[in-house]
Amino acid sequence: MSRQPIILAAKDCCAFLEQEGHADAIQYFLTTQSKNNIFHFNVSKEKRIDESPIISFNYQDGKWYAGRYVGEAYFNYKGQEYQITITPRFGNTQLFHMLEEVFNVRFSESNQRISKQKDIQFIIKKIIAFLWLNMLSKANKHGLPRSNKKFTYKGSKIRGRLNVRASILPMYTENNVVSNYWEKTPNEPILKILKQAYSILKYEYGLAHIKTSRAATNALEQLFSSNVSTGYLTENEYCKIVYKNIYKSFKPVVDLSWDIIRRKNFGNNNSEDTNGVSFFLDMAEIWELYLKSIIKKKIAPHGWILRNDVIQTYSNKDFKRKLIPDIVFQKENNVLVWDAKYKRMEYAYYDYDRADFFQIHTYINHYDKNFNVIAGGLLYPLSKEYSREVAYRNYSESIFGEGQDDTQFFIDGIELIHIDKESVKKQEELFLDRVHLRISKDSIAHV
Known part of the structure; x- marks a missing residue:
């Protein structure tokens, strides 16, 4: 067996750099991977059903492409060790920025510089440990449940x-x-989960080396001074946890803790692979949470309220399905409906996915029965410059462009060509200004 692994590297949603002669190994990796190795922060189980593959083959150009996940995996194939590495295509700076926005935390500049020198697996684990600690300290404002x-x-x-x-x-x-x-x-089930997660984070995620705030230290002292058994908690017991209103702030950190416990063993399904590490973050999930957060900050002061809808269709039929739109805001009888798409968007014809268009129009038509849908559309991370010309080509004053209604439909997003923090923040503000002008003045002339 070769001592040095063959590294197959790519950025998310992009082609692998060196794949010639390794197609069989990549195919083998796909057949042995489990979706349980994908780490989730805060997305419903119903939405996780739509997970895409970690790697897929593009028949148009005959190349293997990374999906929307970032992470690393090691596996053995025919006596050769391989390393799959998928990194954020917009860089770690944008990843840190999105996580800071979603979880209302701040990663120090020193942490970001250190992380750039480490592998993606190290970065992911460090991020999760840091976020867990901050979520615990913020949830503990009224003491432990x-x-x-x-x-x-x-x-x-x-x-x-x-x-x-x-x-x-x-x-x-x-x-x-x-x-x-x-x-x-x-509350024994909650504290038991938190204790187990802390133990895993301490020894496997480097939590012990993270500088803790006074609030976090206080929360940990309370956690370990509580007299709670250390026995294993079942999935059924976890699902039965009920949160009182005063302790609802603990639900996110408990859900994150349960995910950490379930994913303690990151090995893939190959029993021969003693180094089988497989651990990925879903960038599409982070992108959706990030968009929700920044749009809410922009339009909530103007009366818009974020909805979290799960719509059951054909409830008494064999073909029953749930509709779960990504982003829905309501103001009185007015509604905004968007889907967050973490895909490549360079305004080429094939970037506009047919299935995505069917999906968002289904959501809009559903809300249109009971509400006045002001606007809807698809929101992407943009890989090309956004201009007035692009805005005009990606905007319609009515659904299907037939002029029979006043529901605006548009494709938009945040331009992420430049990866420095100042440029990202500027493009974020430009995107939010475009959204606000469209929903408040109902005209592309103001974009």
Whole structure:
């Protein structure tokens, strides 16, 4: 077996640089990969069904292309070790920027510089550990989750409420009475998940080397001072967790913790592969969460409210399906409907996917039955310069361009040609200004 692995590298949604002679190895990798190796931050199980392959073959140019995921994997094929490496096509700076926006955290410049020298797997694990720590500290504003637990007390005094039925016999035989009382105790399922996740993050994600804030340190001290068993929690117990209103802020960090626990073993399905590391982030998921966050900040002050809809269709039929639009905002009876697409967009004819157009028009038609749909469309990370000419070619004043309604339809996004932070922020602001002008003045003349 060769000591040095053959590296097959690509940027997400782009062709692999060196693939000649390795087609069989790539095909083997695809057949042994599990979608459980894809890490999710906060997307419903229904949407995960639509996951695309990590790598796919393009019959137009006869090349293998990376999908929308970034990460690394090692595998053995016919005695040769291979390393699949997929990095963000817009660079780590944009990845950090999106994560900062989504999770309301700030990665220090020193962390970003160090990360550039490390492999993508190291970066991903470090990011997850950092985000987990920040999410825990922010969720802990009212202390760790507690729940009321019923206890029974038997003695000569009453503690809480007297249990008359249970006291009849002890009162005559022991001169005691039975009473019931309630106490607030740590929520065992939640704290058990958090403890298990911390242990994994500490030893496998480098959490111990991350500088913690005072709030994070306080949350960890509370976590490990609580008297909770360390037994394994089942999937069914996790799904049954109920959050009181005061502790709802813990749900994101608990969901992230459960994903960390489930993915403790990152090996692929090849039993011969002792180095089988396979761990990927879904950039499409991060892109969607990022767009939701920045658009909400821009238009929420003007009365728009973000909706999270799961629409059940044909509920009593064998072909029942759920419609889950990515981004929906409502203001009174007006609605905005967008789908976030983390695909290549250079304004070439083949960049406009037919299935994506059918999907977004289905969403718009559904809302149009009960609401006034102001605008809808597809939002991409743009790989070419956005101009007024591009805006005109990618905008329609009505659905299907027939002029029979006033629902605007457009293709737009954020230009990410330049990867420095200042340029990214500028292009983000230009995109938000275009969106706001369209939905408020209903005219491309203002774009």
